[in-house]
Amino acid sequence: MSETNGVVVVTGAGGFIGGNLIDALRGRGMLRIRAVDIKPFDQWYQRFEGVENLSLDLNLKENCEAAVRDASDVYNLAANMGGMGFIEHNKALCMLSVLINTHMLQASVKHGVKRYFYSSSACVYNGDKQKTFEPPSLKEEDAYPALAEDGYGWEKLFSERMCRHFREDFGLYTRMARFHNVYGPWGTWYGGREKAPAAICRKVIEAKLSGKHEIEIWGSGNQTRSFMFIDDCVKGIDLIMNSEVVEAINLGSSEAVTINQLVDIAEDIAGIRLKRKYDLSAPKGVNGRNSDNTLIKKLLNWEPNTPLRTGLEKTYKWIYDQYQAREEGEPGVVREMAAAQ
Ligand code: NAD
Numbered sequence: 001m002s003e004t005n006g007v008v009v010v011t012g013a014g015g016f017i018g019g020n021l022i023d024a025l026r027g028r029g030m031l032r033i034r035a036v037d038i039k040p041f042d043q044w045y046q047r048f049e050g051v052e053n054l055s056l057d058l059n060l061k062e063n064c065e066a067a068v069r070d071a072s073d074v075y076n077l078a079a080n081m082g083g084m085g086f087i088e089h090n091k092a093l094c095m096l097s098v099l100i101n102t103h104m105l106q107a108s109v110k111h112g113v114k115r116y117f118y119s120s121s122a123c124v125y126n127g128d129k130q131k132t133f134e135p136p137s138l139k140e141e142d143a144y145p146a147l148a149e150d151g152y153g154w155e156k157l158f159s160e161r162m163c164r165h166f167r168e169d170f171g172l173y174t175r176m177a178r179f180h181n182v183y184g185p186w187g188t189w190y191g192g193r194e195k196a197p198a199a200i201c202r203k204v205i206e207a208k209l210s211g212k213h214e215i216e217i218w219g220s221g222n223q224t225r226s227f228m229f230i231d232d233c234v235k236g237i238d239l240i241m242n243s244e245v246v247e248a249i250n251l252g253s254s255e256a257v258t259i260n261q262l263v264d265i266a267e268d269i270a271g272i273r274l275k276r277k278y279d280l281s282a283p284k285g286v287n288g289r290n291s292d293n294t295l296i297k298k299l300l301n302w303e304p305n306t307p308l309r310t311g312l313e314k315t316y317k318w319i320y321d322q323y324q325a326r327e328e329g330e331p332g333v334v335r336e337m338a339a340a341q
Pocket of ligand 1: 011012013015016017036037038039056057058059076077078079080081082100119120121122178180181182183187188195
């Protein structure tokens with residue numbers, strides 16, 4: 001992390017990536033961190049002592065101003081989001097995240113923020129380029145002509161452009177990454193907003209512990225995706241924030257697998273085999289998608305490289321522990337961390 005004298009703000013801090021980013025920032029000696037999320041504190045996935053925690057609705061401009069006061073760096077990770085089931089059924093809610101980014105950008109300019117990071121998504125890519133199950137590796141230019149994922153993807157594409165124009169017109173230092181399916185510990189693993197790796201781990205654990213050796217899979221299982229482990233995501237955010245890369249860039253793994261292969265790996269980890277039932281009417285997203293990492297390798301000399309098997313083992317173990325804690329009536333999910341030394 002680069003040296004900074006002001007406060008570092010992380011929005012969406014009570015969520016998956018925000019919480020893990022704060023953990024990394026503290027680990028690198030960052031002392032003045034402000035964590036902001038709309039959720040009440042007891043619902044944050046991770047909370048850290050020595051960090052200024054604020055529960056604020058960042059749809060509101062005055063709350064964004066309170067969030068960025070005295071800040072030098074802003075990492076805007078707050079958004080309404082979830083897996084395919086959530087984004088297909090909550091398009092208006094997903095699009096309303098435009099309020100968060102708009103007001104955060106305006107507040108950042110007004111209060112002299114030095115650097116601003118925006119978390120975009122692979123859902124900005126043109127749907128026509130993702131029709132085959134043979135996974136197309138999506139290059140940055142494949143977002144245009146625009147035909148993004150309805151709702152969630154359009155908001156991300158629009159907000160990317162707003163970041164770009166705030167840089168061009170108002171001189172705000174903005175950096176943008178297009179995350180491709182992030183997974184790992186301290187993420188959403190049940191409740192309807194979880195994404196495929198967490199959902200599949202949870203279903204495999206349920207089957208193993210209940211003895212009912214069946215699993216329901218959304219779609220045919222032939223859809224292809226790549227999945228990025230959270231440690232790679234956090235490292236990539238740091239590299240991109242500190243880079244000269246001003247256009248939105250892919251931040252994702254290029255190890256594409258089918259959903260069936262993802263289930264194979266989770267079954268291997270659990271040491272069981274399950275009967276698969278395919279729900280063809282369930283939300284399943286585009287047929288194929290992978291991250292083309294030519295640009296990130298060229299410009300940052302790095303790409304996310306945690307093998308899926310390695311990351312999924314850690315995620316499976318974490319969800320297993322959470323699952324058992326919940327079964328035993330313990331809260332399980334919130335982690336309280338002592339102040340950084
Ligand atoms: P998450 O849902 O765990 O975290 C997002 C957080 O934003 C939540 O804690 C939520 O309460 C908060 N939030 C929502 N509305 C808010 C508001 N009005 N004011 C303040 N906080 C608000 O999701 P995540 O996986 O940590 O995602 C972080 C960012 O990365 C999001 O912008 C998301 O769109 C983007 N992204 C994530 C993935 C992924 O695979 N996880 C992929 C692509 C992009």
